[in-house]
Amino acid sequence: MDPDAEVDFDMSPFLVRYKSGRVHRLMGTSRVAAGEDATTGVTSKDVAIDAGTGLAARLYIPTDALGVRGGHEPEKLPLLVYFHGGAFVVQSAFSGAHAPFLNALVSAARVVAVSVDYRLAPEHPVPAAYDDAWAALRWAVESCGAEVSSGQEPWLAAHGDAARVFVAGDSAGANIAHNVTLRAGGVGGGLPGSARIEGMVLLHPYFRGTELVPSESAAAAWSLEKAEQLWGFICAGRYGIDHPFINPLVMPAPEWAALGCRRALVTVAEHDTLRDRGRRYVEALRGSAWAGEEAVLYETQGEDHVYFIHKSGSSGDKAAEEMAAVAAFIQRGR
Structure with a gap:
């Protein structure tokens, strides 16, 4: 054959x-072009971060923030570094699924965002995605506050606030956000200068493990055997399904102290098989040695996994309510 x-x-x-x-x-x-989105009032552009690895990103900013009027200093905005979902194997920072969601999020939260186009498995097995995410986060923070003429990315240099850094992602992207935040607070980690992650937002995070939780045991399609096969494919067999990369619940309480953010928000949905892992993540965080100030769980009834990605343009519905909750979490930052 x-x-x-x-x-x-x-x-x-x-x-x-x-x-x-x-x-x-x-x-x-699918790929959609960057540019100005009249509906949300957000402008985007694509940038290369590392030509050697192909690491790239799409940047988003409220269009009105780009104009400096009357001699005023450029408006400083929280920096949001976002990691898209797609089971580590599909989607991109330029996809038709995620671009509308990022436009809406940037408009609602009023941030400057870096949506990271990390390398995908199986061509680039985990931990390539984590390494790309870490490199992109450091690049974004280093760019904030730099002289616009220094050669750093001008949107971030002029408008990014390294004192208000947020990381976020959906599904596999939420897994990446957790692991990057853990690296930021761990031995040998740390962000440039005095920057620290103010908030971490995990939207329907993709975590698994050998001990089934109720939302998994009720779903034959997400059997333990299949979950192990998928994770083994994603990481080329390098890590078991109880490795902390995919199952942070195995971390002893003291190890959570390395989670390098001040606040955390985790969202889950009623009909998502991953729901109870998100719930237990918040419980573990609250009961650990983490020194953060706030761990929030946001639950949506009657919806499935990452429903908001496909409904980001609607208003007055559950997707809009979840978007508002995320925006409020970011806006509460110091």
Whole structure:
């Protein structure tokens, strides 16, 4: 049989890998152009961060913040570094799914955002995504407050506030946000200068483990065997499903002290099989040695995993309510 047609691993509905090594992505490959979004009043552009690895990002800013009138100093905004979801294997910072969501979030929270286009598995297994995320976060923080003429990214230099740094993500992106925040507060971590992560936002985080929680045990499609296979594919078998990368609940209470943020927000949805892991994450955080000030759990009834990505343009509904909760969390920053 032709190895370019013989399936090696079927990760539907995300992708299929063939024995030749060819990867065929079944979703998340669409791309929308950057520019001004008249509906939200947000402008975006694409930037390269590291040509060697291909690390790139899409930047977002409220359009009215770009104009400096009457000799006033440029408006300083919280810096939000965002990691998209997609099971570590699909989607991008430029996808048609995430661009509308980021436009809406930047408008609601009034931030300057860096949506990171990290490398995907299986071509680049975990921890490549974590390494890219960390590099992008450090790049973004270093760019904030720099002289605009210094060669740093001008939007961040003029408008980014390194004293108000937030990291966020949905699903696998929330997993990445957690691991980056853990690195920021751990031994050998730390952000440039005096910068610290003010807040971490985990939207329907992708965590698993061998000990099933109620929302998982009720879903045959998310059996332990399948979860182990998927995670093994994502990390090329380097880490088990109880490694802290994918199962932070195995961390002893003292180790949570390394989580380098002052506040945390975790959101879950009633019909999401990952729901109870998000709940237990908040419980573990509250009962740990973490020195943060606030760990908030936000729950949505009657919805499934990352429903808000597909409903980000609607108003007066659950997606808009969740967006408002995230924006309020960011705006409470010092």
